[in-house]
Amino acid sequence: MTKGYFITGTGTGVGKTLVSGALLHAFGARGRTTVGMKPVVAGCDNGQYMDVELLLAASTITAPREQVNPYALVPPIAPHIAARQSGIVIDIATINRACLELQKIADLVIVEGTGGFLVPLNEYQDGADMARILNLPVILVVGMQLGCLNHALLTAQVVRGTGLPLAGWVANRIDPQMAAFDENLLALEQRLNCPLVGVLPFEQNADAKTLSRLLDIAVLEQDQPHEH
Known part of the structure; x- marks a missing residue:
């Protein structure tokens, strides 16, 4: 059984935190102990890192904040630049240790990446x-908007190039005016070659718990024999 999922997206602001929270609620509703992890957050709002707060709220168990979020950077800019400005070097080994600790106390760790899949984290790693x-x-979160086909297919190609399984994808309607939504959705279903976990509607004040009911996490469970 997998000990978690890594959530990436087609870019910044496509709903990774919302989907991560919804997944935490969905697995929690099935009786699994869950904890969210945001290894690197960039952007502080009134003294709060909202992505981290939302993941903490959606988790079924409480974990040390330094494990949930090893790197908290104030400026809302690319993490390697924000870290450099703060005199910090983001260390992936530190992030891995924190994740392993979380896996000891929860059935599932939902790890939300920062920005897109290839965003730089330090001078030589991303x-x-x-x-x-x-x-x-x-799990790939596709922000459904003009241009998403290319972003989604490129991201999927890079994910598979790492050797990691692409367990599934979520279509998140971030542009309510998107033309030919259904046709774009179909194009991705035909080309991504992994299960569609859910389609989330455009909502101004989206609630992760409510939207969790729109996710079919059973399709993720079916994929487990192929995982590392």
């Missing part, structure tokens, strides 16, 4: 390197 060392199956 999000793909982090995912590879954590060695978790990947």
Whole structure:
């Protein structure tokens, strides 16, 4: 049985935190102990890192904050730049140790990546390197908007290039005016070659717990024999 999933997206602001929270609620509703992890957060709002707060709220168990979020950076910019400005070097080994500790206390750790899959984390490593060392199956959040087909297919190709399984994908409607939504959804279903876990509607104040009911996590469970 897998000890978690790594959540990546087609870019920044596509709903990774929302989907991570919804997955935590969905697995929690099935009786699994869950904990969210945001290894690197960049962007502090009124003294709070909202991504981290939302993951903590959606988890079924409480874990030390330094394990849930090893690196908290104030500026809402690329993490390697924010870290450099703060005099910090993001260390992937530190992130891996924190994840292993969380896996000891929870059935499932939902790890939310930062930005897109290849976002730089330090001078020579990126999000793909982090995912590879954590060695978790990947779930791709596709922000449904014009241009998402290329972003989704490129990301899926890079994920598979790391050797990690692409366990599934979630379509998140971030642009309510998106033309030909159904046709775009079908194009991705035909080309991503992994299960569609759910389609989330556009909502101004989306609630992860409510949206968790729209996720079919059973399709993820079926994929487990192929995992590391």
